[in-house]
Amino acid sequence: MSTKEGPQTSRRGPYAKSAERRRAILTAAHAVFAAHGYRGSSLQDVANLAGMSQTSLLHYFPSKSDLLLAVLNWRDSITGDGTAPPDPEESLSDAVLRQARFNEDVPGVLELYTVLCGEAVTEGHPGRDYFTQRFERLRRSYARQLAQLAGEGRLRPGVDPDTAAASLIALWDGIQTQWLLAPGSVDMAGCLRAYLDLVLVPEENPERASAGALPLAPLG
Amino acid sequence: MSTKEGPQTSRRGPYAKSAERRRAILTAAHAVFAAHGYRGSSLQDVANLAGMSQTSLLHYFPSKSDLLLAVLNWRDSITGDGTAPPDPEESLSDAVLRQARFNEDVPGVLELYTVLCGEAVTEGHPGRDYFTQRFERLRRSYARQLAQLAGEGRLRPGVDPDTAAASLIALWDGIQTQWLLAPGSVDMAGCLRAYLDLVLVPEENPERASAGALPLAPLG
DNA sequence: CGAAAACTCGAGTGGTCGCTCGAGTTTTGG
């Protein structure tokens, strides 16, 4: 691939500290965007928090929209994009509830997604494609998982996997907004658990004979 | 409107066309805020769409945040704030689904609420209190209606009215976001109906057989 | 070492922002 045989293309690599510098910028931008949104934030704010000049920041991310997309993709690369379950043995319910409870304790993540997702619906927002594709991906992923559960008889009769997938994502996002505005008045994990209890059939006890159910952690 | 007996308070009333002028500003501001959000909009944009100078606009609404709050309250005064059912005979399901279907055909309303609600979570946003109080009010209203249904045995056993109220609002908001980003991929009314069918027990009226109601096992 | 790329940043660009000022015009109410 990239040998040095190029006679004139003598491009050197970045400095040793460059990666760390980029991470400092992304961390700062994450916090600033989460607190004020994309349009409410300035590159100067991010640069100040990152401890460098605005010009230096622009050396690493050539424009504000580039910085936004970098933050979004960076976040996904760390926490995952919600598509791939880290543990294939973990049930859908457990994965959702674990993630929901985890998010409560990591300030900024929920703010970033909620604030930017709302902003992204506006005309010409640089994050619009990101969120559109993210929702599409999530809907497909959950629909697939729910369809598999339906095949195992674990989905309540009459529940459509596609509808339930979109509804689960919508419920999750919506309850996050309410929680951010009034953390004491809303129980995020409780709402999600209540919905999953409605949609999923509880695991069959061994005494009740029916289609073979896979062992799963109790929901109640 | 007030009497003119004030001896020193010789303040005159507004011109005849003032009310119409204010309405033109609110209409323009509604459209601009819905398309670009609060921070993404400028008073100049609103003034241009309303057909007047930015200075004249500021004569009616002394600041940008005043304009935002006026738009939000104006919207509520027209369509209602979702608390008061216009027809006391209409069921909760019918009211929700009718409103959901109605919103699909009135562009701008959903954009305004979704965009501003996301923005409102940011620090120092002038609409934050509005949305916080709106959610509180809506949760109380739905919880009360659901509790009454529970008393009539119309709520599925195991469903908590408070949780279901917050969940219904969250689902509604979240599905709106998805619909705005991909109108063809999401069925707003369908998702809401599916949720209500899960939460509510079909009416006992033998003549009125709900097509969407399916036999569901009680929760264990 | 030494040259050139990687990096840093003060200074500046043109633009837009919300909002003020003051002076002129229109309408109202007595």
Added chain:
DNA sequence: CCAAAACTCGAGCGACCACTCGAGTTTTCG
């Protein structure tokens, strides 16, 4: 009719915006 309030708006204020330029410094690598 007529003062004064309601309205209109061009001009301008200081602040901030994303982004550019150019010149200096640091690091890499042959």
